[in-house]
Amino acid sequence: MKRIGVIGCGHIANVHAYSLAQLGAAKLVDASITATYDNDAARAEKLARRHGGVAFPSVEALLDAVDVAWVCTWTSGHLPAVVEAARRGVAVFCEKPLAPTLAECEQVAEALSGVPHQVGLVLRHAPVFARLAELAHDGRYGRVLTAVMRDDQYFPIQGMYGSTWRKDVAHTGGGTLIEHSIHDVDVLRWMLGDPVEVTGATASRFGHVGIDDTAVVNLGYADGSRAVLVSVWHQVLSRGSSRRLEVFFEQAYCWTEDDYLGPLHVQTSDGSEEWTAPLPPWATRLDVPEVHEKSVAQYAEPNMEFLIGLDASPPRTGHPGAAEALAAHRIVDAAYQSAHNGSTPIHLHPNP
Numbered sequence: 001m002k003r004i005g006v007i008g009c010g011h012i013a014n015v016h017a018y019s020l021a022q023l024g025a026a027k028l029v030d031a032s033i034t035a036t037y038d039n040d041a042a043r044a045e046k047l048a049r050r051h052g053g054v055a056f057p058s059v060e061a062l063l064d065a066v067d068v069a070w071v072c073t074w075t076s077g078h079l080p081a082v083v084e085a086a087r088r089g090v091a092v093f094c095e096k097p098l099a100p101t102l103a104e105c106e107q108v109a110e111a112l113s114g115v116p117h118q119v120g121l122v123l124r125h126a127p128v129f130a131r132l133a134e135l136a137h138d139g140r141y142g143r144v145l146t147a148v149m150r151d152d153q154y155f156p157i158q159g160m161y162g163s164t165w166r167k168d169v170a171h172t173g174g175g176t177l178i179e180h181s182i183h184d185v186d187v188l189r190w191m192l193g194d195p196v197e198v199t200g201a202t203a204s205r206f207g208h209v210g211i212d213d214t215a216v217v218n219l220g221y222a223d224g225s226r227a228v229l230v231s232v233w234h235q236v237l238s239r240g241s242s243r244r245l246e247v248f249f250e251q252a253y254c255w256t257e258d259d260y261l262g263p264l265h266v267q268t269s270d271g272s273e274e275w276t277a278p279l280p281p282w283a284t285r286l287d288v289p290e291v292h293e294k295s296v297a298q299y300a301e302p303n304m305e306f307l308i309g310l311d312a313s314p315p316r317t318g319h320p321g322a323a324e325a326l327a328a329h330r331i332v333d334a335a336y337q338s339a340h341n342g343s344t345p346i347h348l349h350p351n352p
Contacts, residue, residue, distance in 0.1 A: 001030050001031060001032060002029075002030060002031035002032075002067045002068055002307060002310060002311075003031075003032070003034040003035065003065065003066045003067045003068070004020060004031055004032060004033045004034060004035075004066060004067070004068050004069075004070060005033075005034065005035035005036070005037070005056075005062045005063065005065065005066035005068070005069045005070070005090075006033055006035070006036045006037070006047060006053075006069075006070045006072060007036075007037050007038075007059055007062065007069055007070065007071050007072060007073055007077075007081050008037075008038055008071065008072035008073030008074070008077060008081075008095075009036055009037075009038035009040070009043040009044050009046070009047040009072070010038075010043070010072065010074075010162070010163060011160065011161050011162060011163060012072050012095055012120075013038075013047065013070065013072035014047065015299055016070055016072060016093075016299060016303060017033055017047060017050070017051055017070075018296070019296055019299040019300040019303050020032075020033060020070075020300075020303055021033065021051055022286045022287065022288065022296060022300060023286075023300055023303060023304050023307070025287060026282070026285040026286055026287070028282055028285065028300075028304055029303075029304055029307040029308065030307075030311070031068070031307050032051070032052070032053075033047075033048075033051040033052070033053045034052075034053045034054065034065070034066060035048070035053050035054055035055075035056050035062045035065050035066050036048040036051075036053055036054070036055050036056065036062070037055070037056045037057075037058065037059050037061075037062045038055075041055065041057075044056070059080070059081055059084055060084060063084055063085055063088050063090050064088070066090060067090065067091065067310075068090060068091040068092070068093065068307070068310060069081070069085045069090050069091070069092050069093070070093045070095075071085070071092060071093065071094045071095060072095050073095075074163075074165040074166075074171040074172070075097050075098075075099060075100050075171060075172050075173060075178075075179070076099070076100050076170060076171045076172070076173075077171075078094055078095070078098060078099055078108055079099050079104050079107055079108050079111075082094055082108050082111045082112060083107075083111045085111075085115065086111040086112065086114045086115050089115060090115065091115055091116040091117060091310055091315065092112060092115055092116075092117045092118075093117070093118050093119075093120065093303070093306055093318070094108065094112060094117060094118075094119050094120065094322075095119075095120040096119055096120045096121050096182050096183065096325065097173070097178050097179060097182045097325075097329065097332075098119065098322070098325055098326065098329060099173070100169075100170075100171070100172055100173025100174070100178075101173055101333075102329055102330065102333040105325075105326055105329045106326065108322070109322035109323065109325065109326040110322075112321070112322040113321075113322055113323075116309065116310055116315040116316065116317050116318070117317055117318065117321060117322060118302065118305075118306040118309075118317065118318025118319065118320070118321065119320050119321065119322060119324070119325040120302070121182070121183060121186045121320050121324070121325060121328070122183075122298065122299060122301075122302050123183050123186065123187050123259055124186065124187075124190065124302070124319060124320045124324075125298075125301045125302045125305070125319075126259055126260045126261075126298070127260070127261055127262070127277030128256050128258060128259065128260060128261060128262040128263075128264050128277060129187050129190065129191070129245075129259070131262070131264055131275060131277070132191055132245070132247060132254060132256070132264065133190050133191045135247075135249070135252075135254065136191045136192060136247070136249075141249035141250065141251040141252035141254075141268070142249050142250025142251045142252075143223065143225065143249065143250050144191075144192060144225045144247060144248070144249055145225060145226075145248045145249065145250060146225060146226045146227060146228070146247075146248050147188060147191065147192060147225075147226075147227040147228075147245065147246065147247045147248070148227070148228050148230075148244075148245070148246045149184045149187070149188060149227070149228070149229045149230070149243070149244070149245050149246075150229075150230045150231075150232075150242075150243070150244045150245075151176075151180060151181050151183075151184050151229070151230070151231045151232070151241075151242070151243050152231075152232040152233075152234060152239070152241070152242050153176070153180055153232075153233055153234075153240075153241040153242070154233070154234055154235060154236055154237050154239060154240075155206060155213065155233040155234065155235060156179075156180075156233070158237070159237055166179060166211070167208040167211055168208075168211075169208075169209060169210030169211055172211065174210065174211065174212055174332075174336060175202075175204070175208070175210075175211035175212035175213055175215075175233060176212055176213055176214070176215055176231045176232065176233040177200075177202065177212055177215040177217070177231055177332055177335060177336065178329075178332050178336075180231060180233070180241075181215065181217075181229060181231040181332075182325075182328055182329070182332060184229050184231065184243070185217075185229065185328045185331050185332055186320070186324065186325070186328040187245070188219065188227050188229065189327060189328055189331065191247070192219075192221055192225060192227060193221060194221075194327065194331075194348065195219040195220055195221055195227070195331060195348060196220060196221060196222050196347060196348055196349075197218075197219070197220035197345050197346070197347055197348070198217065198218070198219055198220075198331060198334040198335050198338055198345065198346045198348060199217070199218040199220075199335075199338050199343055199344075199345045199346070200215065200216070200217045200218075200334070200335030200336060200337075200338040200339040200343065200346075201215070201216045201217075201338075201339050201343045202214065202215045202216075202336070202339040203215075206233075206235075212339075213232065213233040213234075214231070214232050214233075215229070215230075215231040215232075215335070215339075216228070216229070216230050216231075217229040217231075217335045219331070220345075242257070243257065243259045244256070244257045251268060251269070252266055252267065252268045253266075253267045253268075254266050254267075260294060260297075260298045261276055261277040261278070261279065261294065262274070262275060262276040262277055263275060263276040264276070279293060279294060279297060280297055280301060282304075283296075283297040283300070286300065302318070305318060305319070306318035330348070331348070334346040334348055
């Protein structure tokens with residue numbers, strides 16, 4: 001049985017821990033949470049009690065007692081935890097973003113490359129985006145003309161997220177663009193490839209220095225196609241996290257407002273249709289109310305695939321890995337550079 005250590009015991013750690021416990025109870029993976037650590041010892045104790053593990057006094061002590069680490073600290077805590085895990089040969093699931101700065105992201109990626117690992121860009125496991133990427137790549141509707149992604153969320157220092165550290169640029173490196181829309185940048189790159197031009201504009205309206213709550217990013221591609229990302233942290237507490245992606249092909253218009261199974265709406269000259277992915281068959285084995293099956297499965301799926309890969313011989317790195325995550329960070333970094341220089345376009349060379 002794989003011994004899992006959870007480093008950082010806040011909101012996203014509890015989401016992962018719940019899905020991991022469900023996977024273990026359903027015998028979909030041979031793994032369990034045996035160790036926790038948080039700089040708030042009471043939080044670590046609470047998560048450990050819930051899952052039958054032990055709270056450890058340090059990251060180092062935890063890493064000496066586990067086979068795989070789930071790194072769920074605030075963003076600035078990823079680098080030291082990942083480096084310590086890699087030094088011991090411990091497999092790592094590292095939450096996104098990799099780190100607050102591109103230079104630190106490169107260090108995290110280098111450390112991860114030495115061990116089996118996976119990065120928490122969970123939209124890579126969403127069938128609705130896989131379908132859109134397939135349509136973009138196979139050319140059945142012609143070339144992509146433009147894509148528009150809108151992502152909004154109430155400012156996550158409150159409500160169910162309660163991530164008060166997200167107002168501190170020392171912990172995050174930025175706001176909605178890096179902390180939330182790193183997912184969106186990765187999805188757009190998955191569909192459209194690497195941009196050759198990035199223009200960004202950001203604003204901080206809620207008084208947290210260095211924390212953008214509004215970001216608009218324009219991406220240009222070598223084939224002449226364009227994409228626009230609008231990312232907002234607002235104060236509408238009754239509104240949950242929401243994404244809408246629209247893609248205009250030469251011969252079709254596609255859109256979705258669901259970031260897991262769909263539906264994906266497709267309109268052509270012949271009419272409109274909807275495509276929805278089924279819930280994975282194993283999801284019915286989870287001991288959760290039916291109404292929560294979808295939301296739990298969205299995190300359970302990447303977690304399960306990573307753990308199954310670790311049982312291979314030799315152990316496999318999961319998807320996405322550090323290289324994919326680092327490519328998305330380079331785009332985010334270019335957008336911030338542009339924003340800090342009056343929205344001057346930044347020209348990029350596509351990744352090899």
